[in-house]
Amino acid sequence: MDSKRRVVIQALGAGGTLALAGCGGGSSSSVATNNSSTPTPTPNLPEEQPETAAPKVSFVHGVASGDPLSDRVILWTRVTPEQEGDIPVRLTVAADQAMSQPVAVYTTTASAAGDYCVKIDADGLQADRWYYYQFAVGDQTSPVGRTRTFPASSDFMDRARFAVVSCANYPFGFFSVYRAVAERSDLDFVVHLGDYLYEYGPGEYGDFPERDPLPPQEMVSLADYRARHAQYKTDEDLQAVHQQFPMIAVWDDHESTDNSYRDGAENHQPLTEGDWQTRKAVSQQAYFEWLPIRPREPGNFSVIYRQFQFGDLIDLTMLDTRLEGRDEQLTVPLDPARNSEDRHLISAEQMDFLLGSLTRSTAHWRFIGQQVMFGQLNIAELPALTEDQAQLRSNLSAINMDQWDGYAADRLKILNHIDDNHIDNVVVLTGDIHTSWASEIYRNPSTLLGDLFDKPLAAEFVTPAVTSPGFPDGAAELAGILIPVANPHIRYVEAKSRGFILVDVTRARAQAEFYYVQSIESYDLRGQIDNSKTKVVAVNSGDSRIIEDGPVSRPRTLRTAFNHPPLPLNAVTGKEVLS
Structure with a gap:
């Protein structure tokens, strides 16, 4: 970093350093600290030297933040230069949307080596605070983004609100769901459970007018993956989500290719598409470049499982059930293997x-964010001769071998661990299957005289898709009726509508509110909710049984949101009323 640059700190900002997690290269400088209540310049700064004219650039891909901890958060943008070359980039972090109360200012470099992406791990921030940030090249500036740090793990927290999304295929329609999420101004963060983008070429999976994928072929090379990420990041509704909230994300299969696993993929042909490990590696590299993800170590793009703590209320463990340790999927549903x-499904590590x-968790709730359905999904149950057979074999008629049903021993190990260690309040969050589910998790849920009369070991909420299709009309309604009959632990199924979960x-309870948009085909209806379809399910603390059809949760006021309406005034004090 240029030694002429210095950092301005104020009390709402930092107490340490700002560390760079560079997708575009560069390094960080030391940061002075100041704990006064008003912005104060660092003393004895050398005079700024004249600068050469800044390169011409644009910020067409917006800004994003992610992986919030109690003292830091990843801040991201992508610089689009008119000419190739290294681009000096300045980042300002502030306490206000007008950027008039700067917390820190520092510089780095965007370069072709990182596809001109910039990722800065801004640390030394205060816990449980909203911040604003803006990137600049000379006098050319990005949009202002909003982000937050999480409360410290020891902080008592009585509430959290976040959205869960997955499966956004650009050629299937507008990202109306993202718009609906962005307009929920009182969320703390967003969880993305994978299929952030899709690999297919034009017409191969979705053909909505004027939304053909770029590049115009299946993505295989690093350049292909970068170009597809770039296209997605130009979508105004996706940009709105990233601009408003920090995101915690994991990949599923389509960020590489369909039905991928550790050593291959169903949609990968080595004879025409080259070495799988090379393709997997470049897809992971592009993902880390274009998403606000904190790598386990610099340059390591293969490990994405990690943990987050939201005060003493939530521990959130994010898994990689796709690329890190998964054995190849079985092809026969009844295969006893x-x-x-x-x-x-995941490695021993x-x-x-x-x-x-x-x-180790001391949080009140333990959430697990992961890609594929955890609970059993069966068409019928075969009787078990012994309890051990019931637990391990569970249901031989499971129908989807891509999810945990295809790796039953791994699931049983987790459930036994939860039971043996008396771990309560476990909630699994899942994406992948383009449909909505709420289930109670047992070892062997279809044994009607067994587990279903015991306390569930966990609950699972499966989020609908942003645009990817579920069941067709008719079949969706039939599935919603018949699936719970063969699967009494499944309390809710909605098999076709696009939407998201507000958690x-x-x-006292963890509540999942399933919201569905009116249309992904009408630009003017983007973000509009079909209130007739809204479904509310919840589990109470200490008991993972699903409770249905309670009231929706009360929104809360956040003065930091970009689109927040005017606040009501207290009739006595004349001040704004906060909740």
Whole structure:
């Protein structure tokens, strides 16, 4: 970093350093601290030297933030230069939307090596605070973004609100769901459970007018993956979500290619598309470049499982059930090999990470964010001869071998760990299947005289898709009726509508509100909710049984939101009323 640059700090900002997690290269400088209540310049700064004219650039891909911790958050943008070359970039973090109360200012470099992406890990921030940020090249500036830090793990928290999304295929229609999320101004963060983008070429999976994917072929090379990420980041509704909230994201299969696993993919042909490990690696590199993700270590784009703590209320463990440790999927639904203890969905290292996180957690709620459906999905149940057979074999008629049903021993290990260690308040968040589900999690839920009369070990909420299709009309309605009959642990199924889950968490309960948009085909209806379809389910603290059809949660006021309406005034004091 240019030694002429210095940092301005104020009390709402930092107490340490600003560290760079560079997708575009560069390095960070030391940061002076100041704990006064008003902005104060760092003393004895050398005079700024004249600068050469800044390169001509644009910020067409917006801004984003992610992976919030109690003292830091990843800030992201992409610089589009008129000419190739290294681009000096300045970032300002402030306490206000007008950027008039700067917390820190520092510089880095965007370069072709990182596809001109810039990722800065801004640390030294105060816990449980909203911040604003803006990138600049000379006098050319990005939009202002809004982000927040999480409360410290020891902080008592009585509430959290966040949205859960997945499966956004550009050629299927407008990102109306993202617009609806962006307009929920009282969220703390957004969880994205994968299929952030899709790999297919034009007409291969969706053909909505004027939304053909770029490049105009299936993405295989690093240049292909970068170009597809760039196209997605030009969508105004996706930009609005990133601009408003920090995102915690994991990949699923389509960020690389369909039905991928550790050593291959159904939609990868080595004879025409090259080496799988090379393709997987470049897809992961592009993902880390274009998403506000904190790498486990610099340059390591293969490990994405990680943990977050929202005060003492929530521990959120994010898994990689797709690329890190998954064995190849079975092709026959009734294949008994799915129960083999030698088949794994996640590696031994990731399993130890998950089980250790659950055991060590002191939070009130333990959320697990992951890609594929955790609970059993069956068409019929075959009787078990012994309890051990019931637990391991569970339901041989499971129909989707891509989800945890195809790796039953790994699931059983997790459930046994939860039960043996008396771990309460576990909620699994899932994406992938373009449909909505709420389930109670048992070892063997279809044994009607067994587990279903015991307390569930966990609950699972599966989010609908942003645009990717679910069941067709008729079949969707039939599935909603018949699936719970063969699966009494599944309390809610909606199999076709696009939407998201709003999760409202208190000390007393974790509530999932399924919201569905009116249309993904009408530009003018973007963000409009079909209130007739809204579904509310919840689990109470200490009991993972699903409770249906309660009232929606009360929105809360956040004065930091970009689109927040005027606040009401107290009739006595004349001041704004906060909730």
